[in-house]
Amino acid sequence: KQVTAFAPATVANVSCGFDILGFAIDELGDRVRINLSDNGELKVKEITGDDGRLPVEVDKNTCSVAIQAMLDALGIKQGMDIHLYKGLPLGSGMGSSAASAAAALVAANELLGKPFEKKDLVPFAMEAERIACGAAHADNVAPSILGGFVLIRGYDPLDVVKLPVPDGLYCTLVHPHLELKTADSRSVLRQRISLKESVVQSGNIAGLIAGLFQSDFELISRSLKDVIAEPSRALLIPGFYELREAIRSIGALGSGISGSGPTIFILSKGKDIALKASQESEKVFEKIGLGVDIYVSEV
Numbered sequence: 231k232q233v234t235a236f237a238p239a240t241v242a243n244v245s246c247g248f249d250i251l252g253f254a255i256d257e258l259g260d261r262v263r264i265n266l267s268d269n270g271e272l273k274v275k276e277i278t279g280d281d282g283r284l285p286v287e288v289d290k291n292t293c294s295v296a297i298q299a300m301l302d303a304l305g306i307k308q309g310m311d312i313h314l315y316k317g318l319p320l321g322s323g324m325g326s327s328a329a330s331a332a333a334a335l336v337a338a339n340e341l342l343g344k345p346f347e348k349k350d351l352v353p354f355a356m357e358a359e360r361i362a363c364g365a366a367h368a369d370n371v372a373p374s375i376l377g378g379f380v381l382i383r384g385y386d387p388l389d390v391v392k393l394p395v396p397d398g399l400y401c402t403l404v405h406p407h408l409e410l411k412t413a414d415s416r417s418v419l420r421q422r423i424s425l426k427e428s429v430v431q432s433g434n435i436a437g438l439i440a441g442l443f444q445s446d447f448e449l450i451s452r453s454l455k456d457v458i459a460e461p462s463r464a465l466l467i468p469g470f471y472e473l474r475e476a477i478r479s480i481g482a483l484g485s486g487i488s489g490s491g492p493t494i495f496i497l498s499k500g501k502d503i504a505l506k507a508s509q510e511s512e513k514v515f516e517k518i519g520l521g522v523d524i525y526v527s528e529v
């Protein structure tokens with residue numbers, strides 16, 4: 231018996247929602263095929279698309295770590311052979327480790343006769359994030375499993391809330407050919423923020439969520455600001471501010487760092503502006519002399 235599952239790339243943080251907000255990009259992602267085996271062991275049998283860089287050890291690979299957490303919760307032993315087909319680049323800020331874990335869990339859950347609702351898979355995927363970057367954040371794994379925009383209202387206990395997505399909201403993802411490890415871009419973050427910064431950030435996250443509920447693109451645009459992570463992380467991403475400047479005149483809603491970077495996301499109302507944003511991005515990075523991959527997709 232075997233099952234193959236796909237899980238999408240994700241944009242975590244979405245500027246003002248550090249560690250608590252993310253959305254899925256359905257066109258890009260990882261696939262995982264799992265076969266049941268009789269020997270009672272989890273095995274990472276095959277990985278493609280990673281240039282041989284991902285670990286196959288079961289306690290280090292995000293697929294097997296997530297599945298092991300799920301089997302532990304069920305209190306069972308079940309042999310499985312895992313085949314991971316990476317579609318996402320590593321260290322890109324597009325939720326690559328999360329997509330592998332999410333696809334593995336969806337496939338394994340299906341093979342076991344669906345003992346869990348999709349939402350209940352999130353904590354298992356978080357264990358994989360802990361292994362991948364040292365922090366069990368859920369803002370990539372939750373939208374990768376559930377799709378759309380997802381809010382992590384709280385971590386203790388975990389409280390995951392699906393949010394509405396306004397019609398016609400498009401994302402342009404600009405992936406510069408650079409790698410940033412999430413652990414490294416977490417290490418540059420300040421551990422303390424001021425009362426004033428916390429007020430600004432709270433206003434923006436509340437505004438962004440109100441904007442999603444009301445399909446108010448102007449409000450979404452005004453709220454796409456981050457005073458917590460972006461000021462430290464943008465310094466690691468060449469072209470970040472130049473690109474923000476370049477998309478100002480074309481009517482895009484705003485831009486920010488996708489997850490921990492270096493990918494930059496741009497939100498737009500309608501496909502035309504999203505495509506223009508992609509052209510502007512090409513120009514900016516051509517000037518800098520850095521290669522980029524660009525994807526446009528409806529959220």
Ligand code: HSE
Pocket residue numbers: 242243248249250323325367369370412415416459488489490491
């Ligand atoms: N919220 C996480 C971070 C996302 O910003 O570190 C990592 O992709």
